[in-house]
Amino acid sequence: MSAVSRIIDSTRSAATALFHSFWNPTADTMRRWAIAGVVVNAGITVTGAVVRVTGSGLGCPTWPRCTADSFTPIPHPEHSPVNMAIEFGNRLLTFLVLTVGIACVLAAMRMVPRRASLVRLAWLQPAGVAAQGLWGGLVVRSALNPVTVSVHFLLSIGLIAAAYALYARSREDDAPARRLVHRDIRTLGFVLAFAVFVLLVTGVVVTGTGPHSGDVAATRFDFDLETVARVHATAVWIVLGLTFSLLFSLHVTDAPGRARRAALVLFGVELAQGVIGYVQYFTAVPAFLVGLHVLGSVLVWIATLRVVFLMRIRASAGIAVSSSESSSAAAPLPV
Structure with a gap:
């Protein structure tokens, strides 16, 4: 078997295992998705700080587009390409957090037997990401008003708590x-x-x-x-x-x-x-x-x-x- 074939087979196996981890979940895979929720929510909180300390908060000066004419970064006279890339990269991470949140919901809903407590906690993930996305738009439109930026961080703290609660409850029964x-x-x-x-x-x-x-x-x-x-x-x-x-x-x-x-x-x-x-x-x-x-x-x-x-x-x-x-x-x- 060639190296390319081995890579293809490994990729296919990994993709299949990933799909089954939330479509045919076990208690173990449910816990893994829950802890993944903690990790990605913590990660985007830290990258949000990177956006701020690098002066990239308005690297994409509009929302939901990056600029008035494009959803992706394009040359802008008032913002450097680096700042635009950092802010846009942080926005892209939102989709990773959302994907993990949806996987948590699917895993919780398809668990046998289904546990209503886990389903409720899991739904907090995509719902929280949606709320964060809308609030992030307010942060940009308010030109990084410190009140909106502070609430943005505290919402992330709440999402981390919800993700950890899902992880902790997935290790127990009801x-x-x-x-x-x-x-x-x-x-x-x-x-x-x-x-x-x-x-x-x-x-x-x-x-x-x-x-x-x-x-x-x-x-x-x-x-x-x-x-x-x-x-x-x-x-x-x-x-x-x-x-x-x-x-x-x-x-x-x-x-x-x-x-x-x-x-x-x-x-x-x-x-x-x-x-x-x-x-x-x-x-x-x-x-x-x-x-x-x-x-x-x-x-x-x-x-x-x-x-x-x-x-x-x-x-x-x-x-x-x-x-x-x-x-x-x-x-x-x-x-």
Whole structure:
């Protein structure tokens, strides 16, 4: 068999396997599509930051077209080809996110037996992408108004949460949830998740006040940068304190090992993110570190969601529950 034939056969096999992964899904392929949803939503959030820090926010100055006369980039006197390529590339990634979202819906709907909980969560993906696309048009038409840009980021955070919820639920069945930790520790986890969300909100305010607007024509929040940076730093320390408290509580109560390790990972990611934040502040906010900081914020959010979901369990369809975890599970809780 020639090399070309082998490549064709391999490609055909891969395409067939990909098709069956959502058309004839198993519990395993459903989980894979769900985690793919987390990855692509996180990825487009970070590339959105790349668009902003490279000054490419209006590289395609109209919407839904790139320019007034074309859906694809064409020479434009006010925008460099590089900026246009970066912005257009980010728009193209939307179709990848949408494709993964549709695959999640198909996999959830064709699961045997079909689980309504997964179908509902899966539909959030394409619906969220459609909402993001329309909101992205408003961002462009508002010339990157910081309010619209901030909401654009927070919608992405919501989509990541929905994708992670789909992933977590696809690893379980629909039995009632049981706590694996003390009730007060689980409450602390919810408080921590809310605090992380507030941290992200204060972060977008800092971003909307700082120097990387996405385009020289973009407006900025009329706040003092040092003041909002201090508010954001305060939120950082609150989140770190809550995370340490949660980590300590999980260890002294002999909580399940996966929950303890997840909390430790979250604490480590937060520390790394804090270092990046302080370095970028004292080095005049270089573009590269801003992009890295956005990546860090996405990882903090995902790590937080992981901790929250690992502090409870439903009768698992794909994960063996250890005896220690089973013995520490409390009465069923509504979720």
